[in-house]
Amino acid sequence: MLPNVDLTQTLFEVIDMRSFSNLWFWIMLALIWSAASHRVLGVPFDMVVRARRFGGQSERDLIDMVRININRMLHLGHVAGSWLIGVTTFGLSSLSLLAFWYDIEFAQAVVLILLPLSIVAAMSFATARRIAVERPEVEALCRHLARHRFWVQLLGMVSIFVTAMYGMYQNLSVAPGF
Template sequence: MDWYQTLFEMIDMRSFSNLWFWIMLAVMWSTASHWVLGVPFDMVLRARRYGGEAEADLEDIVRINVNRLLYIAQVSGLWLLGLGFFALTSLVLLAFVYDIEFAQAVLLLGFPMSLVGMLSLSTAKLIRVEGSTGEVLRRRLMRHRLYTQIIGMVSIFVTAVWGMYQNLAVGPLAG
C-alpha cells in the first residue's frame, strides 16, 4: 500500500465515517464540561469540600476569568458576534446548500460550542452583577456545567443521528 494512500485514509475528509472526528467530538465535549468559565471543575469540588484557601483560590480565578470574558465582550464583542454569525452562516450554506460533508461536521461541532460561549458570557455577567461568592458561586458554576453537559448531550445525539444518516444513505455504498 502506498504511503500517501495510508495518510489520506487517516485524514479522510468524509468526516462521519472517520474515527478521528468522533474522538475529537468526545474530547471537545469532555473538555468543555471540565473547564467551567475557564476554571477546572475540580477546583469547584475542592472549594466545596475544603473551603478556606481552596475557596479563596476559586473566587480569585473566577473573578479573573469573568473580568477577562466581559472585557473581551465589551471591547470586541460586536466584531466577534459578526464574525461568528458569518462563519456559522457560511458553514450552513456549504453544508446544506452545497452538500459538503466536512462543512456539516464542522457546523455540528461549532454551533453548539457557540451556544456554550453565549452561556459562558451570560453566566459571567450574572456572577459579576450578583457579586457571587462562596456557595452561590459554586452553585452558579455547577449549573453552568450542567447546562453545558445538556447542550453536549443533545449535540452528540444530533451529530450521531446525522452521521449515521450520512454513512447509510449518502455514503460511498449508496451512490
C-alpha cells in the same frame, strides 16, 4: 502487467477521509465536549469541588480564578463584542451554507461542532455577567458554576446525539443499496 498505482489514491482508499466515518472525528468530538464541560468559565471544575469540600484557601483560589476569568470575558465582550458576534455569525452562516446547501460533509461536521459551542460561549457570557452583577458568596458561586456546567453537559449530550444520528444517516446514505 501491473496496473498503475497512485499513492494518493491508495492513501484515500486506506484512510477514509470522510468526516462521519472517521474515528478521529469522533475522538475529537468527545474531547471537545469533555473539555467544554470540565472548564466552567475557564475554571477547572475540580476547583469548585475542592472549594466546596475543603473551604479556606481553596475557596479563595476559586474566587480569584473566577474573578480573573470573568473580568477577561467581560472585557473582551465590552471591547470586541459586536465584532465577535458579527464574525461568528458570518462564519457560521457561511459554513452552514457550504455544509447544507453545497452538501460538503466536512463543513457539516464542523457546523455540528461549532454551532453548539457558540451556544456554550453565549451561555458563558451570560453566566459571567450574572456573577459579576450579583457578586455571590462562595456557596452561591459554586451553585452558579455547577448549574452552568449542568447545562453545558446537557447541550453536549444533545449535540453528540444529533451529530451521531446525522453521521449515521450520512454513512448509510453513501452505502450501496440505501
